[in-house]
Amino acid sequence: MRTAPLDPLSRTFAALADPTRRGILARLTQGPANVGDLAEPYDMTFAAVSKHLRVLQDAGLVTRGRDAQYRPALLDAAPMKAASAWIDDYRRFWEHSFAALDAYLTTTQNKEQES
């Protein structure tokens, strides 16, 4: 029932939600790699890895080049910036255990003062 294409932030999170894709990204921090290299650690076909690469590319996390027969993939972490910023808004809620409840109680108190 999905109609509109996903927003970039959703695409980023969705791309990161698969362990294989996170593994591919980790590998790419070491530098560009072609599909064969990237597929090597996984028990799956080249085609499957190629599809994962496509998802990463659509999320903007990977760019592809051309070097003879090879299509090297290159990491582009830029989209993670927005993801990191989004999560960061919640930092105080995990650093300070009961921050959510605190916020609630504060709000409640304010409301009661208003009425």
Add this chain to the structure above:
Amino acid sequence: MRTAPLDPLSRTFAALADPTRRGILARLTQGPANVGDLAEPYDMTFAAVSKHLRVLQDAGLVTRGRDAQYRPALLDAAPMKAASAWIDDYRRFWEHSFAALDAYLTTTQNKEQES
């Protein structure tokens, strides 16, 4: 073809990959809310929101209470800590534009020095 249940990090990212769920979490930073409150901004049924809440709960991002007929949801941002830490490993790659390529060239240079 999925067999094993998702690891916690994948579950967290998957939960965050939906704009409705991110909206619900944002709302919950203001304090606990019941399903009716959470559903109000969205053009969808209570049941749909209830399902989103279930996903968030399975990801550990939300806990549920009981208050008469109401099942208030409470934010628990703890799982975001790991997600944030994971992304943080890539920070240098978006802060420093060509970090990935730099890393590659450095690696290449080292290899050439070795041989």
Add this chain to the structure above:
DNA sequence: CTTGTATTCAACTAAGTGGTTGAGTAGACT
């Protein structure tokens, strides 16, 4: 005890995902 309110459950649907296989394309090497 009936009714209203808040929420979940079960069954269903349409579309998306992660994988496969087999055929097709692109460039390199004789």
Add this chain to the structure above:
DNA sequence: AGTCTACTCAACCACTTAGTTGAATACAAG
């Protein structure tokens, strides 16, 4: 030209997901 290597495409399959509708549950309040 023909073949090898590296990859992508298309079709397919099983499973998941995001939504729906309608019935069921849980508690509150007459």
